[in-house]
Amino acid sequence: MDTVERLNKANYECLLFDMDDTLYPMSTGVNYACRKNIEEYMLQFLEIEASEVPRMCLELYKEYGTTMAGLKALGYEFDNDEFHAFVHGRLPYERLKPDPVLRNLLLSMPQRKIIFTNADKAHADQVLTRLGLDDCFEGIICFETLNPPFEPNSYEDEVYRCLSSEEPDYNLFFSESERKAEVIHAGNDDTLLPKSQILCKPSLEAMEAAIQIANVDPKKTIFFDDSIRNIASGKAAGLHTVIVGNSELVPGADLALTSIHNIKEALPEIWEEEEDHFEQVVQSTAVDTVIVLA
Numbered sequence: 001m002d003t004v005e006r007l008n009k010a011n012y013e014c015l016l017f018d019m020d021d022t023l024y025p026m027s028t029g030v031n032y033a034c035r036k037n038i039e040e041y042m043l044q045f046l047e048i049e050a051s052e053v054p055r056m057c058l059e060l061y062k063e064y065g066t067t068m069a070g071l072k073a074l075g076y077e078f079d080n081d082e083f084h085a086f087v088h089g090r091l092p093y094e095r096l097k098p099d100p101v102l103r104n105l106l107l108s109m110p111q112r113k114i115i116f117t118n119a120d121k122a123h124a125d126q127v128l129t130r131l132g133l134d135d136c137f138e139g140i141i142c143f144e145t146l147n148p149p150f151e152p153n154s155y156e157d158e159v160y161r162c163l164s165s166e167e168p169d170y171n172l173f174f175s176e177s178e179r180k181a182e183v184i185h186a187g188n189d190d191t192l193l194p195k196s197q198i199l200c201k202p203s204l205e206a207m208e209a210a211i212q213i214a215n216v217d218p219k220k221t222i223f224f225d226d227s228i229r230n231i232a233s234g235k236a237a238g239l240h241t242v243i244v245g246n247s248e249l250v251p252g253a254d255l256a257l258t259s260i261h262n263i264k265e266a267l268p269e270i271w272e273e274e275e276d277h278f279e280q281v282v283q284s285t286a287v288d289t290v291i292v293l294a
């Protein structure tokens with residue numbers, strides 16, 4: 001790698017991290033327990049045929065980014081908060097232990113650091129606290145960030161009432177990205193699936209929304225995620241991409257890390273930026289000093 005390319009690569013301003021199975025390994029079993037809880041919810045509350053539940057749970061997760069988004073797309077109606085409380089409320093969080101190594105790595109990175117997860121805020125808070133990483137990030141972009149709860153007496157509702165005597169058209173309150181497409185393409189074939197009203201990774205709209213909310217330049221941002229689809233989508237949004245928990249590159253990934261703990265060996269540019277900056281400051285101070293003395 002020549003010097004120019006290295007300097008360009010070192011010009012990172014923000015690091016965007018997925019959380020589950022990225023900041024801790026899948027071997028903790030939290031992911032598996034979460035899937036089992038979702039299956040239980042589908043069985044108990046949505047009365048989906050038991051023999052169908054496991055396959056449906058997995059396929060909707062793959063197609064929509066979360067099983068919840070897929071269920072909504074299929075027309076199932078349920079309360080988002082109740083769903084999250086059920087599937088996350090009894091997870092074996094005690095299996096997540098403080099990770100001082102990762103904590104020190106994160107705290108030593110000079111860039112902005114932001115979590116971007118499809119999970120809800122309560123789960124994100126719980127996981128980050130258990131890992132001892134709750135003060136390592138500037139912010140969390142989570143389910144509620146991309147899918148703010150509809151408030152019946154919101155300002156928009158009041159405005160609508162002033163404009164019309166008819167029943168409110170709730171579609172007015174969906175974002176443009178949610179309204180503009182009614183279907184999504186499944187995989188690489190031309191099968192069309194209903195579009196979910198839930199905004200989440202790996203949709204390109206979700207990636208672009210996160211970039212806008214974080215107010216970052218994707219060309220100066222590295223996105224870390226364990227999901228192959230999320231990585232492909234992150235690359236399509238213009239981000240630098242690192243697949244985590246995988247020893248081989250996947251489509252759209254610039255780098256593969258078997259563990260987030262290997263980040264310093266694989267991406268020394270993250271730290272070099274600070275050292276380069278420090279050298280520049282020292283040099284300019286020295287010049288100023290010479291001028292003053294002259």
Ligand SMILES: [Mg+2]
Nearest residue numbers: 018020021226
């Ligand atoms: Mg993940």
